[in-house]
Amino acid sequence: MTRLLIIGSGVAGLTAALEANERPEVSVTVVTKSAIDKSNTAWAQGGVAVVTDPADSVQSHIDDTLIAGAGLSSLESVTVLCAEGPAAIFDMVDDGVEFDRIDGEFAKGLEAAHSFSRILHGGGDATGAAIANGLIGAVREAGIEVLENTFVADLVLADGVVTGARLLDGSVLDADAVILATGGAGQVFPYTTNPSVATGDGIALALRAGAVGADLEFYQFHPxxxxxxxxxxxxxxxxxxxxxxxxxxxxxxxxxxxxxxxxxxxxxxxxxxxxxxxxxxxxxxxxxxxxxxxxxxxxxxxxxxxxxxxxxxxxxxxxxxxxxxxxYFMGGIRVDIDGRTSVPGLYAVGEVACNGLHGANRLASNSLLEGAVYGHRVVAAAVSDVQTGAVRAGNPVDEHWAAPTAIAAEAGTEQFVRADLQQLMWESVGLSRNETDLEAAAKTLATWHVPDVSDIKSAEDANLLTVARAMVQSALWRRESRGAHWRSDAQPSDDVSPTHSTVVVA
Ligand SMILES: Cc1cc2nc3c(=O)[nH]c(=O)nc-3n(C[C@H](O)[C@H](O)[C@H](O)COP(=O)(O)OP(=O)(O)OC[C@H]3O[C@@H](n4cnc5c(N)ncnc54)[C@H](O)[C@@H]3O)c2cc1C
Missing domain, CATH: 3.90.700.10 (Succinate dehydrogenase/fumarate reductase flavoprotein, catalytic domain)
Structure with missing residues (x-):
């Protein structure tokens, strides 16, 4: 029996859980730090971008996504998203997700930077709730084990391979493969559309386990x-x-x-x-x-x-x-097209992951679809790796991905205050950045530390601090304006073949 541990109960985690449950040789457990329906997914409004109209085309969806990504999107990741999107949506419908319809056909809306009305929605502007409710219902019906109010504090490694997850009380959940589906990190800023659970935990604990962060300078601010x-x-x-x-x-x-x-x-x-x-x-x-x-x-x-x-x-x-x-966080833990991180046994999917799909800027309504499409793929890869005994790292450095720069493990002495971090990030790594402010932010962040990680709040604080450091480091690395990374001291770049930034914890 292959044991999969999925951390997170948003669209990515729930889709992965349902996919895993289809396989008789797999046992799956979902762990989530709050109630099952507490996620960015449940708060999503506008809809899911997907080609379901014969007058529309996958190529048009690809083109729109690439334009939004400002030259940095991975063509392979975008193609997979757009081409596999329709099947993933029909899977959702089979699982009980109800999208709005007119005369039995999907109702479709238009959103910014889409060249076709291809946005499906549910409950009018409650698409995320429609998706979460449908998938949660299917997970419950399938009898999949879900551990709610269970905070994953760290990953457990043996000989460089992830073998499970450690909870706050020190107990360990063993697994043959761990899939991070922990979502975004909006709480790194004082003003965010994200719920309180979005504290970048998955990015921080993966970095601590030796995984590579990618494109962490790219954070989308909703207008x-x-x-x-x-x-x-x-x-x-x-x-x-x-x-x-x-x-x-x-x-x-x-x-x-x-x-x-x-x-x-x-x-x-x-x-x-x-x-x-x-x-x-x-x-x-x-x-x-x-x-x-x-x-x-x-x-x-x-x-x-x-x-x-x-x-x-x-x-x-x-x-x-x-x-x-x-x-929305375009950056995340670097994964290959099937969700493999650089740490054997560790996979990531959804907003916590970065396969280069969103490039420098996400196209509206592509992220729910990302969870739906890649939620299937990541399970296929994890199960296959475990069953073939070929558990492997998934992302070598190549010409599209820069060699990682390193941030130091936490070493400051000043007491961390979450509100101070959020304000610093808003002012220095917000809608407009420059070298001077970023350098100053890096110095300040290096002085802070979270002394006693003993409860959810302090564990989240430590994670926010790690994520903030990695974001500032990445923003300093990218000396150009591109997409959501706007530097007031640099022009938009005309480099047509840019590289993705990467970062590790030393
Ligand atoms: C207000 C709002 C509106 C949006 N509207 C849209 C839209 O219309 N269309 C669109 O495509 N996208 C939209 N988005 C973005 C989209 O909702 C998210 O990108 C997507 O839902 C992310 O899904 P996910 O499964 O990766 O993560 P999430 O849905 O965020 O789920 C993450 C899960 O991980 C759990 N978790 C985190 N840390 C831990 C830990 N340490 N231990 C255990 N569990 C943990 C959380 O509790 C949660 O269950 C919106 C986002 C917001 C906030």
């Missing part, structure tokens, strides 16, 4: 989070349906920034908003959807509608204040 509360997201789809961004005088300023105005690539819209906010002394800009009408807004975007109203606003009659917030 439109509500500028109040815990920065709830207002999906791109709202602008796709015709929402306008206006300055304090009601002027559509994005028309002056980019020919696609509100539907320009995310990083351009986010920086356009940040620049406009600077011009108006930090006041948020506003999203004007009044022309869409109360009935349409409530029907098409029920979650956002409820959230806006819960904060005492009526977006059908007044523009909503919005500002950018940290949203």
């Amino acid at each position: 439109t989070s509500m500028a109040f509360g815990h920065n709830p997201l207002i999906s791109e789809a709202v602008r796709g349906e015709g929402g306008h961004l206006v300055d304090e005088n009601g002027h559509r300023f994005m028309k002056d920034v980019h020919e696609l105005a509100e539907l320009a690539p995310r990083d351009i819209v986010a920086r356009g908003i940040a620049d406009q906010m600077r011009k108006q002394a930090g006041a948020p800009v506003r999203l004007d959807v009044r022309h869409l009408g109360a009935e349409f807004l409530a029907k098409r975007f029920p979650t956002i509608d409820r959230t806006v109203k819960a904060h005492g606003m009526d977006w059908a009659h007044e523009p909503v204040p919005v500002s950018p917030a940290a949203h």
